Amino acid sequence: xxxxxxxxxxxxxxxxxxxxxxxxxxxxxxxxxxxxxxxxxxxxxxxxxxxxxxxxxxxxxxxxxxxxxxxxxxxxxxxxxxxxxxxxxxxxxxxxxxxxxxxxxxxxxxxxxxxxxxxxxxxxxxxxxxxxxxxxxxxxxxxxxxxxxxxxxxxxxxxxxxxxxxxxxxxxxxxxxxxxxxxxxxxxxxxxxxxxxxxxxxxxxxxxxxxxxxxxxxxxxxxxxxxxxxxxxxxxxxxxxxxxxxxxxxxxxxx
Amino acid sequence: xxxxxxxxxxxxxxxxxxxxxxxxxxxxxxxxxxxxxxxxxxxxxxxxxxxxxxxxxxxxxxxxxxxxxxxxxxxxxxxxxxxxxxxxxxxxxxxxxxxxxxxxxxxxxxxxxxxxxxxxxxxxxxxxxxxxxxxxxxxxxxxxxxxxxxxxxxxxxxxxxxxxxxxxxxxxxxxxxxxxxxxxxxxx
Numbered sequence: 001x002x003x004x005x006x007x008x009x010x011x012x013x014x015x016x017x018x019x020x021x022x023x024x025x026x027x028x029x030x031x032x033x034x035x036x037x038x039x040x041x042x043x044x045x046x047x048x049x050x051x052x053x054x055x056x057x058x059x060x061x062x063x064x065x066x067x068x069x070x071x072x073x074x075x076x077x078x079x080x081x082x083x084x085x086x087x088x089x090x091x092x093x094x095x096x097x098x099x100x101x102x103x104x105x106x107x108x109x110x111x112x113x114x115x116x117x118x119x120x121x122x123x124x125x126x127x128x129x130x131x132x133x134x135x136x137x138x139x140x141x142x143x144x145x146x147x148x149x150x151x152x153x154x155x156x157x158x159x160x161x162x163x164x165x166x167x168x169x170x171x172x173x174x175x176x177x178x179x180x181x182x183x184x185x186x187x188x189x190x191x192x193x194x195x196x197x198x199x200x201x202x203x204x205x206x207x208x209x210x211x212x213x214x215x216x217x218x219x220x221x222x223x224x225x226x227x228x229x230x231x232x233x234x235x236x237x238x239x240x241x242x243x244x245x246x247x248x249x250x251x252x253x254x255x
Numbered sequence: 256x257x258x259x260x261x262x263x264x265x266x267x268x269x270x271x272x273x274x275x276x277x278x279x280x281x282x283x284x285x286x287x288x289x290x291x292x293x294x295x296x297x298x299x300x301x302x303x304x305x306x307x308x309x310x311x312x313x314x315x316x317x318x319x320x321x322x323x324x325x326x327x328x329x330x331x332x333x334x335x336x337x338x339x340x341x342x343x344x345x346x347x348x349x350x351x352x353x354x355x356x357x358x359x360x361x362x363x364x365x366x367x368x369x370x371x372x373x374x375x376x377x378x379x380x381x382x383x384x385x386x387x388x389x390x391x392x393x394x395x396x397x398x399x400x401x402x403x404x405x406x407x408x409x410x411x412x413x414x415x416x417x418x419x420x421x422x423x424x425x426x427x428x429x430x431x432x433x434x435x436x437x438x439x440x441x442x443x
Contacts, residue, residue, distance in 0.1 A: 011429050011433070012425045012426060012429045014429075015425065015428055015429045015432065016410070016425055019403065019409075019410065019428075021409065021410050021425075038370040039370050041372075042370050042371060042372040043372075045372035045374055046372050046373065046374060046377060046436050046440075047432055047436075049372070049374040049377040049378060050377060050404075050432055050435060050436055050439070051404055053377055053378065053380055053385060053439075054385065054389075054404045054405060055404075057380065057381065057382045057385055058382060058385060058386065058405065059382065060285075060289070061285070061288065061289050061292060062285045062288070063284045063285050063287070063288035063305065064288075064298075064302065067284070067288065067302045067305060067306065068281075068284055070306060071284065071305070071306055071309045072281075074306065074309070074310060075273070075276060075309065075310065075313045076273075131273065
């Protein structure tokens with residue numbers, strides 16, 4: 001813009017004046033010049049008319065709906081390169097993976113490391129579930145619906161209890177994957193918080209309690225019961241989460 | 256040896272990115288699409304550009320340091336469009352240097368000196384004429400005009416999005432408007 005032509009720079013100033021980009025001193029200066037110079041004033045009028053024309057006459061296009069959903073999909077694919085396997089794939093691989101997971105592979109890593117990995121994996125599943133349209137794959141507050149739903153999806157039938165009377169209503173269930181083993185996760189709710197409770201059948205796990213208490217702000221409570229490792233994960237406060245696990249453990253197994 | 260292929264840290268940052276994307280990018284997809292359409296000149300190319308730009312934006316979402324999310328996204332769309340045009344329509348991309356050279360030869364004051372504003376003539380322009388006139392502007396003028404008069408960015412935002420000094424934004428914008436006015440008022 002460092003042109004020396006007087007008319008050129010005054011046109012720039014008229015444009016900037018119209019766009020509200022001039023400081024008060026320059027704005028005043030160009031306003032005064034427009035009063036004295038009809039050509040400048042005429043140019044300002046034309047520019048204003050043009051801006052109004054663009055504003056009024058030009059249709060404001062919107063992104064096609066298909067584009068929006070394609071973008072969400074492709075970003076989702078970057079986001080989750082590893083999607084949860086389909087039920088079909090799961091069903092086909094249950095027998096194999098259960099065997100593999102329960103024997104050789106688990107032996108390779110130490111018990112504590114294993115605990116941390118399970119906790120990590122389950123916290124990931126919990127977070128992923130929070131991001132999904134539904135945190136559960138079967139939506140039901142009725143344990144008679146939730147429990148049978150797991151049949152044929154995982155090898156073991158999970159213990160399902162109803163804690164609605166204690167203000168921990170059951171929301172539903174989903175299948176998560178630990179290592180390569182599909183496991184049952186029940187989802188309970190307390191106020192606006194969700195609790196994922198996962199039962200991981202333990203092959204030959206000793207009672208150890210060295211699992212992390214919290215991962216990335218999510219509280220984790222872990223206990224062993226009848227050869228099954230239970231993992232409760234939630235953004236609930238530890239105290240409330242512990243109350244939940246106490247209620248779950250002391251309630252009668254139902255159905 | 257890892258049995259578990261993701262860990263919570265990755266998922267947490269993933270959550271952040273996806274939430275950021277939804278807050279920063281998604282609300283401005285219409286603007287992104289409009290700009291891409293003006294720069295590429297057709298709808299299906301615009302879709303490709305916006306899709307590619309969205310992925311770039313997602314990967315770079317951590318670089319977004321506040322400020323106008325819209326102009327941040329639009330600058331990504333603009334760069335993506337240029338890459339796309341260079342790849343697919345190299346012949347049509349006029350480099351800025353060429354353009355400035357042409358501009359320097361032209362007399363700056365052209366015919367704005369006319370004292371009759373001729374606004375009635377301007378007002379008679381229909382949408383298609385206007386669209387064609389904007390589409391006919393050389394790229395640097397077109398993008399500056401679109402960012403200012405259609406997308407409403409301020410000079411500083413345009414300067415950042417188009418990677419030129421504010422002075423250049425001013426002169427391009429003035430020239431873009433002048434050219435438009437000439438083509439709209441120079442009808443038989």
